[in-house]
Amino acid sequence: MEKDFKMKLEELGIELPEASTPGGNYVSVNVRGNIAYVAIQFPIKNGEYFFQGRLGNEISTDVGYKAMEMAALNVIAQINQKVGMERVHGLNHIDAYYQSNEEWDEAPIVVNGASDLFVNLLGEKGKHSRAIFGVHKLPRNFSVGLTASFTLES
Numbered sequence: 001m002e003k004d005f006k007m008k009l010e011e012l013g014i015e016l017p018e019a020s021t022p023g024g025n026y027v028s029v030n031v032r033g034n035i036a037y038v039a040i041q042f043p044i045k046n047g048e049y050f051f052q053g054r055l056g057n058e059i060s061t062d063v064g065y066k067a068m069e070m071a072a073l074n075v076i077a078q079i080n081q082k083v084g085m086e087r088v089h090g091l092n093h094i095d096a097y098y099q100s101n102e103e104w105d106e107a108p109i110v111v112n113g114a115s116d117l118f119v120n121l122l123g124e125k126g127k128h129s130r131a132i133f134g135v136h137k138l139p140r141n142f143s144v145g146l147t148a149s150f151t152l153e154s
Contacts, residue, residue, distance in 0.1 A: 005085040008121055017045045017073055019081040023139070029082035036083050036150045040097070041074035042142040043067040052141040056104025059143045064106075068096065068113030071146040075114075076121065079150060089151040090125040091118055096132045097145040107132045114146055 009016065022028055022039065030037045043051040051067035053059045059067065072094075079088060096111040111132050118126035128148075138145050 005080075005121075012120060014073070014121070016077045016080060017070075018047070019077045020044050020047070020074060028078045031083065031152070034089075034152045034154055035092070036079060036152055038075050038078050038148045038150070040145045040147050041071045041078065042138070042140070042145050043070040044074060045070060049140055049142070051143045053143055054104075055098055055100035055106075055110065055143055057101050061104075061106045061109050064098070064110035064143055065113035067142075067144045068098075068110050068146065069117050071144055072114035072117040075146055075148045076117075079148075083150075083152065087152045088122070088125060089153050091122060091128040092149045092151055093128055094118075094130045095147045096130060097135050097138060098132070099135055099138050099141075099143060107134065110144065 019028065026039055028039050043049070050070060051059060051063065055061065055064045079085065094114060096114060098107055098110060111130060115128070115130065118128060
């Protein structure tokens with residue numbers, strides 16, 4: 001899958017960001033048995049913060065889609081660096097978090113930024129279930145955050 005993965009990145013014009021380091025006492029990727037759990041990832045690219053603010057205020061739905069796509073790229077970067085894409089059997093589930101104003105209600109569209117990226121990049125292995133949570137506040141005022149779990153080949 002590694003060669004296919006690199007070819008797919010090139011085909012889609014995607015460059016993976018550097019995998020960020022944890023901001024606390026935890027690991028970015030925790031492997032238990034054949035499941036890899038990826039800690040929350042934010043729209044950060046090579047140490048620079050992006051898409052800070054509330055959806056419906058400073059961040060539009062279209063821009064939120066891009067923010068979630070960037071968080072998903074960070075999930076992929078973590079798995080690629082810590083586990084290796086060749087070991088990935090498939091993406092299981094994502095938990096998507098967002099902060100918005102009280103009136104904004106387009107979370108499924110924003111979370112499609114992650115879902116579309118996973119399916120476009122990983123094909124069948126990228127299909128997943130998901131949950132979406134509106135929260136009062138995310139660290140560093142990020143508009144979105146994303147966690148994921150993957151099944152690994154034995």
